[in-house]
Amino acid sequence: MSTPIVQLEDFKKTYQSGDIQVHAVRGVNLTVQAGEFIAVMGASGSGKSTLMNTVGCLDRPSGGRFMLDGVDVSKLDRDQLADLRNQKIGFVFQGFHLLARTSALENCELPMLYARPSKSASAQKARAMKSLEQVGLGQRFDHTPNQLSGGQQQRVAIARALVNDPKLLLADEPTGNLDSQTSIEIMGIFQQLNDAGMTIMMVTHELDVASYAKRMVVMRDGRIVRDEQVGPRHNAAEELGKLTREQAAVNLAP
Template sequence: MSLVVMESLRRYYGTGNGGVTVKALDGIDLEIHPGEFVAIMGASGSGKTTLMNIMGCLDLPTEGKYYLEGIDVTTLDPDRIAEIRNSKIGFVFQSFNLLPRTTALENVELPLLYRRGSQSTRALRDQAKEALSRVGLADRMDHVPSQLSGGQQQRVAIARALVNRPSLILADEPTGNLDTEMSLEIMTLFQELHRGGITIVMVTHEPDIARFAQRKVVVRDGKILQDGPIPDPARAEEVLVRFREEHTL
């Protein structure tokens, strides 16, 4: 079964009565299967962020259908949509969006606090620790964001996205605020997670970053311009090794 199915999806923004209607998305048909690593590319204003918001159930389409794991999201009430965001989707943002003055561990625990059904605090904590270890930050659990580097903060955010074992990780310009080395580290982590079977959809406008994905979807003016596999994706790990060799003399 497809993980994401979008059928002639439209999202219009009205600019008031009688004003101009902005067509952020204008007929999107898209299908994503479990285990894919998709890069969505496009210039700013192309509609890629709107596409991302709808895919992440933060926004609803004006027209068309969106099925996530076969569930028609457009018909659900807000509480149920919140539950889907909680259990099926993990977000990674450009600006990390970690809670300030809150430890890495507690940041990762955040989605668990909103999970339906009760579980002991202890079990939740263990689950958060496991997610942090998975992104290589087992030794930084008690650090607050201001004590972590940008790359480390983004890894905490990825751990937070992973902690509820979602079906889909949505990353919006995940390397936008990072330098090249840290970006490569994050892409290495994404590729690792992808090899582990996790579905990743990443919005980016940098071709250098998109080349680490398996499939590239280009959006322009609210429509899909191009959609196809990336023939021979680069291995971030190797690029990172080469980059470090070049820069440590």
């Protein structure tokens, strides 16, 4: 078997909040293989955000071991963590986090600005353009975030996450700010990417959204309490068709 993308062994994270020690994560073992689409669920305070921050190399574990694509993250310094994020991880956030007053294309180029070695300006532009076309926004490359709908902004964010060809796409509540139809569209993009081989790890508290993943992990009080394959898996194309029919029915009704 090849190297797992994510390998957490007895991962612990403790924060010091004033005089109190907060045990955010109390020993988690999790392995994510290449090609998986995993949803992490849990109530707020369950430790899922801490888990995501660590998997995203934004933070280091205070106990246990975390290997990302075979690299032991615990031993890296700030700059090495930054490089690792740049090369191996693509982030998609709940609040999109695009740069305001900056075109979709320039937003997509952002991770490439920090890549070492860096590509030429024209290569960066071409790669960003390709990424935007992948999420169906090739026509709107020169739009700024405030000229785009929420769903379109999230697509730009996904395109941005893809430009450095990451090993893992990390999504933190990617549909939290979106209506149900756009949520399904975004999940459709994730399913397409996953079908093409991208490993995706997604945090959500909506069971409905989690059902688009292949595997579901539920956390509570800093521990994994359930880890299973998704039973009846949603297919974005089908769900979207269903939704459109329902809306049409509503519209037809007097």
